[in-house]
Amino acid sequence: MSSVKKTSVMxxxxxxxxxxxxxxxxxxxxxxxxxxxxxxxxxxxVAERIAxxxxxxxxxxxxxxxxxxxxxxxxxxxxxxxxxxxKGELSFKNVITFNLDEYYPINPESLQSYIRFMKEHLFDxxxxxxxxxxxxxxxxxxxxxxAYCSGYEDAIDKLGGIDLQILGIGxxxxxxxxxxxSTLQSKTRLIRLDKITRMDAASDFFGEExxxxxxxxxxxxxxMKAKKVLLMAWGEGKAPVIKEAVEGLVKDSIPASFLQxxxxxxxxxxxxxxxxxxxxxxPWLVDLPHWTDELRKKAVIWLSEKMNKVILKLTNxxxxxxxxSELLVDQGPAENIxxxxxxxxxxxxxxxxxxxxxxxxxxxPERAEPHPKRVVIFSPHPDDDVIxxxxxxxxLVDQGHEVHVAxxxxxxxxxFDDDVLRFVDFAVDFDEKFDESKSxxxxxxxxxxxxxxxxxxxxxxxxxxxxxxxxIRRGEAKAACRYCGVKMExxxxxxxxxxxxxxxxxKPLGEEDVKIITDLLQEVKPHQVYAAGDLSDPHGTHRxxxxxxxxxxHGMKGKADWLKDTYVWLxxxxxxxxxxxxIEMAVPIGPRELMQKRRAIFKxxxxxxxxxxxxxxxxxxxxxxxxxxxxTAVLYDHLGLPEYEAIEAFVRWKx
Numbered sequence: 171m172s173s174v175k176k177t178s179v180m181x182x183x184x185x186x187x188x189x190x191x192x193x194x195x196x197x198x199x200x201x202x203x204x205x206x207x208x209x210x211x212x213x214x215x216v217a218e219r220i221a222x223x224x225x226x227x228x229x230x231x232x233x234x235x236x237x238x239x240x241x242x243x244x245x246x247x248x249x250x251x252x253x254x255x256x257k258g259e260l261s262f263k264n265v266i267t268f269n270l271d272e273y274y275p276i277n278p279e280s281l282q283s284y285i286r287f288m289k290e291h292l293f294d295x296x297x298x299x300x301x302x303x304x305x306x307x308x309x310x311x312x313x314x315x316x317a318y319c320s321g322y323e324d325a326i327d328k329l330g331g332i333d334l335q336i337l338g339i340g341x342x343x344x345x346x347x348x349x350x351x352s353t354l355q356s357k358t359r360l361i362r363l364d365k366i367t368r369m370d371a372a373s374d375f376f377g378e379e380x381x382x383x384x385x386x387x388x389x390x391x392x393x394m395k396a397k398k399v400l401l402m403a404w405g406e407g408k409a410p411v412i413k414e415a416v417e418g419l420v421k422d423s424i425p426a427s428f429l430q431x432x433x434x435x436x437x438x439x440x441x442x443x444x445x446x447x448x449x450x451x452x453p454w455l456v457d458l459p460h461w462t463d464e465l466r467k468k469a470v471i472w473l474s475e476k477m478n479k480v481i482l483k484l485t486n487x488x489x490x491x492x493x494x495s496e497l498l499v500d501q502g503p504a505e506n507i508x509x510x511x512x513x514x515x516x517x518x519x520x521x522x523x524x525x526x527x528x529x530x531x532x533x534x535p536e537r538a539e540p541h542p543k544r545v546v547i548f549s550p551h552p553d554d555d556v557i558x559x560x561x562x563x564x565x566l567v568d569q570g571h572e573v574h575v576a577x578x579x580x581x582x583x584x585x586f587d588d589d590v591l592r593f594v595d596f597a598v599d600f601d602e603k604f605d606e607s608k609s610x611x612x613x614x615x616x617x618x619x620x621x622x623x624x625x626x627x628x629x630x631x632x633x634x635x636x637x638x639x640x641x642i643r644r645g646e647a648k649a650a651c652r653y654c655g656v657k658m659e660x661x662x663x664x665x666x667x668x669x670x671x672x673x674x675x676x677k678p679l680g681e682e683d684v685k686i687i688t689d690l691l692q693e694v695k696p697h698q699v700y701a702a703g704d705l706s707d708p709h710g711t712h713r714x715x716x717x718x719x720x721x722x723x724h725g726m727k728g729k730a731d732w733l734k735d736t737y738v739w740l741x742x743x744x745x746x747x748x749x750x751x752x753i754e755m756a757v758p759i760g761p762r763e764l765m766q767k768r769r770a771i772f773k774x775x776x777x778x779x780x781x782x783x784x785x786x787x788x789x790x791x792x793x794x795x796x797x798x799x800x801x802t803a804v805l806y807d808h809l810g811l812p813e814y815e816a817i818e819a820f821v822r823w824k825x
Contacts (some may be wrong), residue, residue, distance in 0.1 A: 190254050193456040195449040198417045200430040203437040205444040209246055209404040212438050216336070216400055217250035221260050223334055228264045233302075235326075236267045237335035237393070238292075239346075240284045242710060243402050245338060248292040249678075255296045262298040268326055270337070271387035272306035274315070274360060281629075282374050283308065288729035306358075306386035315386065319358040323392060335396035339403050342366050343411050343424035347387035352422045354431075399435040401426065403443040406746055410438065412448040424501030454493040460498050467753035469494060470511040472808060480810030481512045515811055518756045523562045523820075524571045524698065533753035535822070536698075536737065542571045543697035546690065550702050550715040551581040552647040553774040557795050558652070558743035559700060561759035561766035562818050567655040574694055576662040577647055578687075578715045579669035583631075585776050587622045590638050594618055630672040639667070642776055650773035652793040654766075662690060668714060679714050679721075687722040695732040699723075703740030703748075703821060712743070723825050739820040744787070744794045748819045750805050757823070758814040759799060768792050 196203065204214035205471045220236065227234040238244070254260040268448055269284060278285040285305050304325060310318055342364050348356060349364040362384055363371075372378040375514060393399065395457040403412055415426035416437055422428075429435040444450050453459045454469055461469075477488050486504045489497060498736050501507055517533045525531060527541035545566055549555035555563060555575055566573050594615045601611055614634060621632050631639070644663055651661050666675050666683045691699070701719050702712045719738075726733055739755060742748055759767065772778060779790065787794060799816035807813040 173389075174594060195453055197456055198448045201416050201432075201437050202436055203416055203439065203444070203447070205439045205441060205447075205450075209440045212402065212404070212440055213244075213246035213250055216402065216438055217254065218248050219400070220247075220251065220334065221571070222253055224260060224262065224265055227333070228261070233264050233266050233329065235329050235331070235333045237332040237337075237388070237396055238267050238269050238288065239336045239338045239402075240269065240271070240287050243338040243404055245291055247402070248335070252292065252295040262296045265298055266302040266329060267298070267304060268322070268332060268388070269305040270393075271385055272308040273382040274306075274308045274384045276308040276387050278307075278309055282371075294464055297773040308386060309381075315360050319360065319386065322358045322388075326392065326395075327516075330488075333398065335393055335399045337393070337399060337401040339401055339408060339411060339415065339426050340367055341370060341407070341411055343415055343426045345390070345393060345426050345429075347385040348390050348393075348425045350425065353389050353426045354394065354428055355391045356387070357391055358388050360384055360386055363595060368723060390425055394428065394432055396785045397434065399429060399432055400438055401429060401435070402438045404440045406442045406445060408443045412437065412443055412798060413448075416447060418605065429800040432491075454497070458496050459498055462654060464719065464751070466497060466501065466507065467511050467514055469497065470507060471515075471751050474809050475805075478808075480808070482508050482514075482810050483506050495729040512810060514725045515750075515806070515809060517751055519758065519806075519811065519817075520755060521565070521758055522524075522569065523755065523757050524566050524569055534600055535820075542569075544572045544574070545698045545700070546574045546576055546694055546696040547700040547713065548576050548578055548687075548702065548719060549647075550578050550712045551584070552579075552643040552711075553581070553650070553777055553791065554702055554704075554743050556650050556770040556774075557791050558702065558704070558741045559818050559820075560654070560770045560795070561763045561799070561816070562700075562741075562757045563656075564654050564763060564766055564770070565757065568636060571698075572660070573656050573697070574662060574663055574696070575647075575651055575656055576642075576690055578664050578666050579711060580663070580665050580672075581643045582636050582639035583672065585639035585642050587625065587635075589642055589776050590635055591619065593638060593642060633672075636670075636672050643774075646774040646776060650770045653770050653773055664690065666715070666718065669711065676711070676714065678768075679718055683718050684721045684725065687718050688698040688726060691722060691726070692730065693729075697735055697737070699736060699738045699742055700820070701738060701823075702743055703823075704742040705743050720823075720825075727825070736824060740823055741818070741820055744791050747798045747802060748821055750809070752821050753802075753819045755820040756802070756806065756820045757820070758803070759816040759818060761815050764796060764799070766818050768796065771795065 206215065224234045245523050251260065255262065267286060272284045273282065276283050280286065284605040288305060304322070305320065307318060339345060342350050344350070344364070344367065347361055347363065349361060349367065363382070368381040369378055371381045371708065375381045415429070418424065418427060420427045420430050448456050452472060459465060470481060470484070471495065473484060473488060473492055476492065477484065481738070484504055486498060486502065489495065489504055497507065498504065518535060520534055520536065523536060524543050524545065525536040525538045525541060526534065527538055529538050531538040547555050547559070547563060565571065580813060598615055618632065618635055621635065648658065652658070664686050666686055668679050668683050671677060701716055703716060704712050723733065723738070777791060789797070796816065799818055802817040802819055806817060
């Protein structure tokens with residue numbers, strides 16, 4: 171039996187976030203949807219299904235025909251399949267694969283080619299017959315594409331169709347590269363990519379201008395002919411489109427919604443991707459939930475926003491109208507519930523993120539003592555600290571705490587080549603002005619300039635260029651720390667090895683990465699740790715950096731006495747903010763402090779005006795941060811709490 175922890179299955183579901191889910195709670199979902207604790211356990215469940223299919227087919231002397239996807243979503247699945255093979259648990263000799271899509275035009279050896287992706291993540295590590303691998307050819311002459319696509323369809327049909335099709339989903343709701351407007355009857359073909367899809371792919375191609383305009387993709391009709399379909403999605407960023415695909419109407423503007431008409435389709439999610447589904451977001455609208463403290467708080471905040479009333483003005487009638495009559499019976503009347511939730515929110519607010527010394531801390535999120543505290547702020551990239559919690563950082567320093575900032579990665583791939591040339595020109599001029607023996611350095615600078623002039627999009631930088639880009643970001647981080655008042659001896663550049671590949675694709679998190687985190691924590695023995703809980707980071711770096719911290723702390727439990735007195739606070743950054751119902755510490759930021767935070771962000775000049783990897787948001791990072799912080803303050807105000815200029819929000823990880 172599988173050991174995977176599944177948090178939402180048919181009929182008998184374990185509890186997730188204190189809510190018991192049964193079939194009634196899933197009544198708005200038009201596709202069978204399974205939700206797992208995280209992407210790891212979800213990928214494990216899918217890997218076991220694939221293994222079972224392959225073995226069953228092998229026992230019958232048959233081929234298993236798999237439809238495969240690319241992108242960040244299935245990489246964990248492929249890692250697990252490779253592990254199964256390397257342990258001798260699974261052979262792929264009886265497997266035939268068909269990939270969904272490929273960019274067009276593209277060289278098969280290009281860093282962004284899906285042929286290369288599949289080789290690196292799966293095919294080069296298993297015993298599949300190369301003749302059984304089918305991936306659309308993005309290097310064909312234009313006049314040959316139509317015939318090739320027709321042949322791709324024929325090859326699938328001759329095998330009796332695809333036994334199991336794996337899918338991801340794009341923000342536009344596309345499956346494969348079937349963009350909005352694709353029809354239910356569409357077959358394998360050449361299509362033009364949607365602007366949002368190209369924007370999302372920009373980081374892989376080092377700029378949107380380098381993303382191909384077109385792609386070859388299996389059609390919706392091709393996918394619908396598969397005997398079984400599993401669509402996987404991870405992270406908060408996919409939650410809105412998942413809700414539309416699962417609970418909305420079938421429409422060609424959301425191609426994934428066509429799966430509602432498939433006889434055997436299933437959606438596989440982690441909790442974050444499921445967050446917008448009704449049974450998670452507002453379960454009281456579809457079922458009678460078990461009213462935990464957390465769910466009560468979430469429901470009252472939702473009702474306040476829905477009714478456009480401050481919390482203390484909600485009435486019994488408001489609760490009854492929106493499916494909360496059972497809450498009134500259990501914990502009512504409305505006035506009692508209102509006061510209770512209002513006080514819970516009020517107690518999250520503190521101007522003393524490190525704790526207020528010699529004060530009653532019974533209703534505060536942080537302890538009064540010890541004071542001052544030793545604090546470690548982990549920053550995945552060299553600017554996440556000031557972008558995400560710059561106001562809190564400045565306040566911790568001003569209130570006398572020993573603040574350490576640890577930059578987990580160099581962030582070197584996010585520097586434009588023009589910035590390298592600017593610093594190289596400075597170095598050349600410096601040599602000419604002050605250095606007599608400059609022949610060696612000038613030779614290196616010439617080599618760098620020549621490389622950049624001939625560099626292809628996505629090409630890995632020379633080691634010297636990677637070092638220079640890292641130095642640029644390191645210098646900016648130091649400038650920001652100086653501005654915030656952090657002592658230079660408390661600024662740590664960890665350069666975790668998983669990141670240092672020179673490409674967007676990183677190595678798996680290793681023990682060396684975790685040891686680096688552990689060594690720093692053992693050295694400082696902090697009373698507070700701040701870490702990035704922003705898992706919507708499109709490149710996955712935040713997710714890996716957070717996992718390293720979690721693994722480090724779990725590894726020290728029971729071995730480090732100081733850890734018993736450590737609070738771990740999670741912040742979010744440029745991509746998303748905590749829901750108000752989740753916030754456990756809200757630090758108000760005044761107009762002066764907000765301007766200080768902006769100036770600290772401005773010290774990161776290589777990321778100013780236009781970042782190399784902006785994601786799907788065109789605003790500058792300082793604008794995103796201010797808008798997010800001010801929006802949180804507005805939400806608190808609308809709920810009836812004091813009105814602040816801005817608020818930085820944190821959730822405590824209780825390890």
